[in-house]
Amino acid sequence: MSAALQTWQLSADLGGRRVLQDIDLQIAAGRWTCVVGPNGAGKSSLLKALAGLLPLSGQVLWQGQPVASLTRQQKALQLSWLGQGEASSLDLRVWDVAMLGRMPHQSWLAAPSAQDAQMVEAALRATQAWDWRERTLGELSGGERQRVLLARVMAGNAPTLLMDEPLANLDPPHQVDWLEQVHCLLAQGTTVVSVLHEIGMALHADDIVVMREGRVVHHGAGRDAATHAAIEDVFGQRIRIHALDGQWVVLPRLGGAITSID
Amino acid sequence: MLLTLGLSVVLLGTAAGSQGWQAWWSVGADAVSHQIVWDIRLPRSLGAWLGGALLGLAGAVAQGLFRNPLADPYLLGSASGASLGVGVYLSLWGGSAWAMNAWLGLGLTGAAFVGAVLAVVLTLLLARGVQQTLRLLLAGVVVGVVLGAVTSLISLLQPKVLQAMQGFMLGSTAFVSWSACATMAAVLALCLALAWVFARVLDALSLGEATAQSLGVPLPQARMALVGVISLATGAAVAHIGLVAFVGLAAPHLVRSLVRCTHAWRLLLSALMGGALLVLADVVARVLLAPQELPVGVLTAVLGGGYLLWRVYRDADSGVRS
Numbered sequence: 001m002s003a004a005l006q007t008w009q010l011s012a013d014l015g016g017r018r019v020l021q022d023i024d025l026q027i028a029a030g031r032w033t034c035v036v037g038p039n040g041a042g043k044s045s046l047l048k049a050l051a052g053l054l055p056l057s058g059q060v061l062w063q064g065q066p067v068a069s070l071t072r073q074q075k076a077l078q079l080s081w082l083g084q085g086e087a088s089s090l091d092l093r094v095w096d097v098a099m100l101g102r103m104p105h106q107s108w109l110a111a112p113s114a115q116d117a118q119m120v121e122a123a124l125r126a127t128q129a130w131d132w133r134e135r136t137l138g139e140l141s142g143g144e145r146q147r148v149l150l151a152r153v154m155a156g157n158a159p160t161l162l163m164d165e166p167l168a169n170l171d172p173p174h175q176v177d178w179l180e181q182v183h184c185l186l187a188q189g190t191t192v193v194s195v196l197h198e199i200g201m202a203l204h205a206d207d208i209v210v211m212r213e214g215r216v217v218h219h220g221a222g223r224d225a226a227t228h229a230a231i232e233d234v235f236g237q238r239i240r241i242h243a244l245d246g247q248w249v250v251l252p253r254l255g256g257a258i259t260s261i262d
Numbered sequence: 263m264l265l266t267l268g269l270s271v272v273l274l275g276t277a278a279g280s281q282g283w284q285a286w287w288s289v290g291a292d293a294v295s296h297q298i299v300w301d302i303r304l305p306r307s308l309g310a311w312l313g314g315a316l317l318g319l320a321g322a323v324a325q326g327l328f329r330n331p332l333a334d335p336y337l338l339g340s341a342s343g344a345s346l347g348v349g350v351y352l353s354l355w356g357g358s359a360w361a362m363n364a365w366l367g368l369g370l371t372g373a374a375f376v377g378a379v380l381a382v383v384l385t386l387l388l389a390r391g392v393q394q395t396l397r398l399l400l401a402g403v404v405v406g407v408v409l410g411a412v413t414s415l416i417s418l419l420q421p422k423v424l425q426a427m428q429g430f431m432l433g434s435t436a437f438v439s440w441s442a443c444a445t446m447a448a449v450l451a452l453c454l455a456l457a458w459v460f461a462r463v464l465d466a467l468s469l470g471e472a473t474a475q476s477l478g479v480p481l482p483q484a485r486m487a488l489v490g491v492i493s494l495a496t497g498a499a500v501a502h503i504g505l506v507a508f509v510g511l512a513a514p515h516l517v518r519s520l521v522r523c524t525h526a527w528r529l530l531l532s533a534l535m536g537g538a539l540l541v542l543a544d545v546v547a548r549v550l551l552a553p554q555e556l557p558v559g560v561l562t563a564v565l566g567g568g569y570l571l572w573r574v575y576r577d578a579d580s581g582v583r584s
Contacts, residue, residue: 051476072478081472087470092469097469100469136522152469
């Protein structure tokens, strides 16, 4: 299996604090990898480092090439990144926001092509944001805004998607929609890397990277018992992962005793 | 969608034009001689439009670049720099009312422009480049305060400078010449072209710096160019019409509340809006206390301040509702 992204001795500092420590990682191409871990474990920093958005030591390779050696446009075409809480000005229309996702495909002063418009429409329809296309981000709720930002990433049509907390503010039906969109993207050969706090959703991923204090403590298949044990461990044994109807569910472990529902 | 956008642009364009024409028309009707209209009033109105357009454009760029709706063109210290330039010039060579003397006026324009540009350069040096928006903003504030203090000191030590300074600080379009119009027009054309080229960067920046970077935007170059646009446009405006308040802040706000569009249009419309606002304010300033004349800066400060306050309250109210 080929690696879409690879890190070698990756370390990074943020505000004088080491947020990533000697990370060696291989992210498989065409699969969905999920990064999980407690707050401050370095998940978002890892995603930013993979996207080439963080000053770092060590190396990040995209399909064998150092990400740092790619031109700005090459990088933008290959790696699409969605941050959390990034939008700071909410005056842009939904359509224009999604169209920004097409930026790497457009020449500098050219008007959007028919294909750009087509991709943007498809992405907005996929996240059910099409009806708001004339509204500004400021006129939407947090969850609706998130769906527009997801559409922006999908409109870019990059072979590798890096999404930080894509389910933030989404209600359960739209979380399920997102899961289905990810499966669609995987079927097209796209590599998806996401940071998720919803462990139940994360357990649907092909591979899971478990982080704690800037280090990767486990990297394995989402269905593996060892992965589940590692997840329970980084969360201080406060959650338990159970099998239910062929899927995995995460339940809180109250008062140190295992709560059993069935 | 495009139709509404196009229509609003045309509407705004004609509004800007009509106000301009109206001003010239009324001046033409009651003019005693062709010369007064041609040599004084026409360049004055055109100068007001150009100055307003420069400030409107600079304001829109500043608000987009700093992602702050309270950003205004004077943010990088150019206003205090221009004041200091004028103060230093007056204390060294001046003393008589600056506008009375054409030669002195020209020297003042140069002093104000050089002061404005030097202040921005100082801000950039203190912020160690344009990479960090917050550092840039802070440096701008520091430069503004320090240069403002130096200017105050100069006027305190040389009281004769004070009155002439006051005229500049309040802003006035009374002494704009044809050559000043030509300079401002050239700067406006250059700045509009530059801003238009980098308008997409401002769109991308509204989704955050990291997102803009991930979209392949050449951020450092774009920031440099846009800071250049702000300082050049502001410098040219304050050098010719003094420190006109609020136009640069209010024009982009007005455009945003009227039209939903990307920055390319917002920048252009803010320039048109700024021009229209200042010409309108200039006409009102002339007729309000006629035959006395109100400094236009006083009027824009009162009107612009009132408008912004009204918007803040309106936004707060609608925020509570939603």
